[in-house]
Amino acid sequence: MTETVFYIIAVSLCVFAVLSVTVKDVFHSAVWLALALLSVAGIFLSLDAAFLGVIQVLVYVGGIMTLFIFAIKLTARIGDRSIRQVSQQSVCGGIVSAGIFGVFLIIIYANQWNDMMLPPGQGIGLNGLGKALLTTYALPFEFISVLLLAALVGAIVIGKVKQ
Amino acid sequence: MTHDILFILPEVVLAAGALFILVCGVFGCRRWLLGFLALASLTLAFFVLPGGSNTASSAFSGMLMGDAFGFAMRIFFLVATVLAVLLSMGYRWQDDDDAGEYFFFLLVATACMMLAVSSGNLMMLYLSVEMLSIVSYVLAGFLKRDIYSTEAGLKYFLFGALSTGLMLYGITLVYGLFGTLNLADINARLALSGVYAPTLILAAVLVFAGLAFKASIVPFHMWVADVYDGAPWPVAAFFSVAPKALGFALLVRVFFGSSALMHSGWPGITAVLAILTMTIGNLSAFHQDNVKRLLAFSSVGQAGYILAGLATGLLGLQAAFFYMIIYVFMNMGAFASAALLSPNRMDLAAYKGMGQRAPWGAMFFTMFLLSLAGLPPLAGFLAKFLVIRAAVEGHYFWLAAAVVLNSVIAFFYYLKVIKIMYMDKPASVKEVAISRDGYLLLAISCAAVIGFGLWPKPLLDILAVIFA
Amino acid sequence: MIPLGHYVLLSAFLFCVGLFGVLTQRNAIRFLISIEIMLNGANINLVAFNRYFGASDATGQVFALFVIGVAAAASVVGLVLVIAVYRLRKSVFIDDFNLLKW
Numbered sequence: 080m081t082e083t084v085f086y087i088i089a090v091s092l093c094v095f096a097v098l099s100v101t102v103k104d105v106f107h108s109a110v111w112l113a114l115a116l117l118s119v120a121g122i123f124l125s126l127d128a129a130f131l132g133v134i135q136v137l138v139y140v141g142g143i144m145t146l147f148i149f150a151i152k153l154t155a156r157i158g159d160r161s162i163r164q165v166s167q168q169s170v171c172g173g174i175v176s177a178g179i180f181g182v183f184l185i186i187i188y189a190n191q192w193n194d195m196m197l198p199p200g201q202g203i204g205l206n207g208l209g210k211a212l213l214t215t216y217a218l219p220f221e222f223i224s225v226l227l228l229a230a231l232v233g234a235i236v237i238g239k240v241k242q
Numbered sequence: 243m244t245h246d247i248l249f250i251l252p253e254v255v256l257a258a259g260a261l262f263i264l265v266c267g268v269f270g271c272r273r274w275l276l277g278f279l280a281l282a283s284l285t286l287a288f289f290v291l292p293g294g295s296n297t298a299s300s301a302f303s304g305m306l307m308g309d310a311f312g313f314a315m316r317i318f319f320l321v322a323t324v325l326a327v328l329l330s331m332g333y334r335w336q337d338d339d340d341a342g343e344y345f346f347f348l349l350v351a352t353a354c355m356m357l358a359v360s361s362g363n364l365m366m367l368y369l370s371v372e373m374l375s376i377v378s379y380v381l382a383g384f385l386k387r388d389i390y391s392t393e394a395g396l397k398y399f400l401f402g403a404l405s406t407g408l409m410l411y412g413i414t415l416v417y418g419l420f421g422t423l424n425l426a427d428i429n430a431r432l433a434l435s436g437v438y439a440p441t442l443i444l445a446a447v448l449v450f451a452g453l454a455f456k457a458s459i460v461p462f463h464m465w466v467a468d469v470y471d472g473a474p475w476p477v478a479a480f481f482s483v484a485p486k487a488l489g490f491a492l493l494v495r496v497f498f499g500s501s502a503l504m505h506s507g508w509p510g511i512t513a514v515l516a517i518l519t520m521t522i523g524n525l526s527a528f529h530q531d532n533v534k535r536l537l538a539f540s541s542v543g544q545a546g547y548i549l550a551g552l553a554t555g556l557l558g559l560q561a562a563f564f565y566m567i568i569y570v571f572m573n574m575g576a577f578a579s580a581a582l583l584s585p586n587r588m589d590l591a592a593y594k595g596m597g598q599r600a601p602w603g604a605m606f607f608t609m610f611l612l613s614l615a616g617l618p619p620l621a622g623f624l625a626k627f628l629v630i631r632a633a634v635e636g637h638y639f640w641l642a643a644a645v646v647l648n649s650v651i652a653f654f655y656y657l658k659v660i661k662i663m664y665m666d667k668p669a670s671v672k673e674v675a676i677s678r679d680g681y682l683l684l685a686i687s688c689a690a691v692i693g694f695g696l697w698p699k700p701l702l703d704i705l706a707v708i709f710a
Numbered sequence: 711m712i713p714l715g716h717y718v719l720l721s722a723f724l725f726c727v728g729l730f731g732v733l734t735q736r737n738a739i740r741f742l743i744s745i746e747i748m749l750n751g752a753n754i755n756l757v758a759f760n761r762y763f764g765a766s767d768a769t770g771q772v773f774a775l776f777v778i779g780v781a782a783a784a785s786v787v788g789l790v791l792v793i794a795v796y797r798l799r800k801s802v803f804i805d806d807f808n809l810l811k812w
Contacts (some may be wrong), residue, residue: 082712089720096724096747100731105739112743119750122720126761128771135753138778143746143785150789151739154796172733176726183722186441192418193715195762202761203768211768212775218250218302219369219772222357223779225257226373229350230783232264233380234790236343237395241387365773372780376787383791392794399788400741404732407748410777411725414755417770418718421763 085125092118106151113144127202249301249308249360252287252316253353259283260349267342277331277679280345281324284352288320300362304424307362310708315359315491318567319484323352325574325683326480332578332680333476334585336385344384348480351377355488359495364413364423367492371409371452374485375402381480382473394472401465402455409452415445425496449496457489458545460518467526470538471588475581478534482541482577483570490548490566494559509638512553517644520546524652533580534588536655537573540614543652544569550641551629558632560705565625567701568694572613572622575687579607582680593659595668603676604663606684613691615656616649621695717758724751736803738792742785749781 095115099108116139123132187193203211212220247254263279271279291313300307326348351374358370379402383395413423419441420428455462470478497508523543530536548569551562583603584592596604613622626649633642676684694701724747731744753774760770795801 085712089716092720093723093727096727099747100727100735100740100744105737108740108743112746115747116750119754122717122754123757126717126757128757128761128774131757131771131774134775134778138782139746139750143782146785146789147739147743150792153793154739156800169734172730175733176730179729180722180726182444183719183726186444187715187718187722190439190441190715192718193713195714196711197762198764203766203771208768208771208775211772215303215767216305216365216772218246218305219366219776222366222369222373223776225350225353226369226376226780226783229347229373229377229380230786232343232346233376234786236340237380237383237386237392237787237794238790241339365769365776369776369780372784376784379787379791383794386794387798389798392791392798396738396788396791396795399784399791400738403742403745403784403788407728407745407752410749410752411755414721414752414759417756417773418759421759423769423773 081125085122088118088121088125092122106148109144109147109151112147113140116140116144127204130205130208246301248292249306250357251290251292252320253356255287255290256283256349256353256356259286260346260353263349264342264346267340267346271342273335273338273341274331274679276341276345277327280327280349283349284320284324284327288317291316300426304426305363305366306357306360307426308360311491311494312360314704314708315487316356318487318570319352319355319359322484322487322570322574323348323480325570325578325687326476326484328679328683328686329479329574329578329581330476332677332683333474333581334677335474340384344381347377347381351381351480351484355484358488359491361495362425364416364425364428364496367496368406368410368413371456371488371492372406374488375406378402378481378485381477382469384477385474388472390472391474392472394469397472398465398469405452405455405462408448412445412448412450412452415441415448419445446497450493453489453492453496454515455489456485457493457549458486458519458542459489459515459549460522460542460546463519463523463542463545466542467535467538470541471532471534475534475577475585478538479574479577479581482538482573486541486545487566487570490545490552490562493552498559509553509555509636512549513638513641516546516549516553517641518546519543519549520644520648524648524655527652527655530655531590532588533584533590533593533659536590536659537577537580540576540652540655541573543648544573544614546648547626547629547645550645551632553641554632554636554638556709557635558629559709560702561625561628561632563705563709564628564698564701568613568621568625568691571687571690571694572610572620575606575610575684575691576614578680578683578687579603579610582676582684583607583674590659590662591669593662594666595663596674597664599668599671600674600676602681603674603684606688607663608660609688609691611656611660613695615653619692619695621691621693621698624695624698714758714762717754717762721751721755721758724748724754738795738803739789742788742792746781746785749777753777 092115095111099111102108120132120135263276267276354370354374358367361367379395379399382398383392385391417423420431458466520543523539523546527536527539548562548565551558551565583596583600613620616623616626630642630645728744728748735741756770756774
């Protein structure tokens with residue numbers, strides 16, 4: 080049962096992602112991206128990474144997508160829909176991407192990844208994740224807080240309007 | 243535990259200093275005071291660098307590694323940022339806004355670079371590079387009311403986000419292959435099993451792409467001209483030395499750790515990329531009317547010479563890093579001279595007759611341009627000579643020939659600027675004033691360029707110890 | 711049972727879709743959307759590798775968590791830059807940003 084669910088989520092994720100980069104209206108593109116991000120959270124759940132799935136929904140869908148919608152609405156122009164959203168080189172870009180995907184196909188089937196099956200158990204779980212964050216990975220964990228501060232200050236510096 | 247904290251004490255000092263400057267800026271401190279505080283933080287960070295880190299050690303459960311190379315590069319970044327802060331203090335900005343935030347970003351960027359170069363784990367490496375990038379995007383677009391600056395910031399962001407995305411995907415593939423992100427473990431496993439898995443090659447290409455972007459290696463150099471052109475002068479000067487050096491240092495950290503990778507075609511590919519980089523950089527600089535773009539393409543060409551050093555083995559490694567140290571002083575000096583002589587106009591015509599209008603400034607600028615061109619007895623000549631010698635000793639004759647040919651070509655556009663300064667009639671006879679901090683920076687850089695040119699031995703000895 | 715290869719295939723597909731978007735989009739915000747798709751592909755890779763390689767350490771999940779944080783920070787700065795450019799140029803199309811051309 081879980082396998083069918085995974086394949087349904089995976090296929091819909093692919094569909095949402097493709098729709099996101101191909102539709103004409105940028106707002107629709109953002110909506111498809113939000114659905115794709117929700118599907119990714121579903122994938123995380125299927126990999127027994129429940130905490131990560133919840134964080135994905137909260138931060139990505141809840142935070143980043145809100146940011147995107149704000150930015151889209153703040154930079155909208157009348158008559159946007161008539162402007163070409165995709166450049167003339169879309170055929171060339173499509174060939175490049177398809178080529179790289181072909182490379183990936185070769186690599187995946189040449190590797191031992193295709194035969195690996197799920198080991199028994201529940202994965203590392205929330206306990207193990209928390210312990211790792213505060214012991215082995217304590218330095219990057221603290222470092223990220225400086226990163227967030229820097230991004231915040233940067234956004235304010237560039238975004239604020241002089242009174 | 244204390245060992246860990248002592249290890250990152252310099253970065254902690256920088257971060258604390260950055261926060262303090264941010265707060266002082268909010269309370270209305272002037273730019274020169276904030277800059278002085280930044281210099282104080284950098285000096286304090288230098289003095290708390292862990293003294294015993296010349297032996298191989300690791301900190302924070304393998305997130306960081308302490309070896310001579312990391313230690314030397316941390317000093318390198320501190321020095322480079324000191325020069326950048328001096329330029330930011332001496333440069334005539336349009337207004338005094340946001341000076342606190344500016345120095346905050348500079349110090350945070352330095353801390354990121356120092357952490358990145360001591361990384362022992364690909365996760366730490368990615369996080370520090372990404373954080374440096376984010377801070378750089380803000381610095382490039384810092385003058386938010388200036389069309390050119392915001393456009394430069396956006397362009398840098400677009401290119402940079404793509405390149406770090408590629409690098410991240412490469413790192414995930416490495417994780418998939420080895421099950422660990424620890425560089426020492428990965429190199430140990432590579433030594434056992436060899437290199438020819440296609441997945442590993444794809445992963446290596448992706449990671450190389452991300453790092454080559456920072457080091458402005460062809461074909462990832464497209465952003466340099468636009469970003470250096472639009473960004474404020476001190477920011478462009480900082481970009482041309484510090485993140486670029488980080489790119490090269492990380493290339494060494496990631497790719498030189500395993501001898502298996504070194505023997506499998508790395509030298510050939512790197513040599514080709516080096517020739518492309520120096521040629522494209524120098525040729526593009528030729529027909530530039532804009533002095534910022536000219537210096538930007540010139541720095542791409544210089545990156546090519548440094549890469550040529552990395553291609554030729556151990557001797558070349560020493561040559562490349564000698565070149566990089568000299569490059570910091572001469573490129574910073576060149577950018578600083580150009581910025582201080584003409585802060586607002588960027589076309590070459592603005593420099594007409596600078597020989598009369600600002601004799602000292604023009605003299606400094608000439609020194610730096612001649613060193614970049616490789617004229618003896620300045621340090622730039624010695625740096626190029628070492629790279630050529632390393633190439634010849636490794637039997638890369640065509641690489642050595644390319645370096646020589648490129649130096650000859652580049653000489654002509656450096657000479658063009660000097661000619662404009664001394665031979666053309668100035669547009670106005672108003673004297674150009676350069677601030678005291680500006681003169682201090684120019685004097686320090688010039689002393690380094692001349693000093694290392696005449697007495698390189700101490701530096702060369704240190705490099706020989708590091709790369710033994 | 712789902713082999714690991716299928717997860718990697720999914721991740722590779724997302725990476726290529728994102729790459730296609732990056733190479734072809736004229737709108738800066740859609741460029742960013744494509745980058746987010748690429749980053750999510752990388753995250754799926756990380757979590758899948760972590761799960762399939764044995765349950766002793768949490769490296770992949772921790773890294774994926776950090777990538778989400780970094781992506782958030784980068785999006786904030788990127789979108790603020792887009793808005794800053796828009797204020798001055800009234801356009802978000804990359805082709806229009808030609809002030810810094812040859």
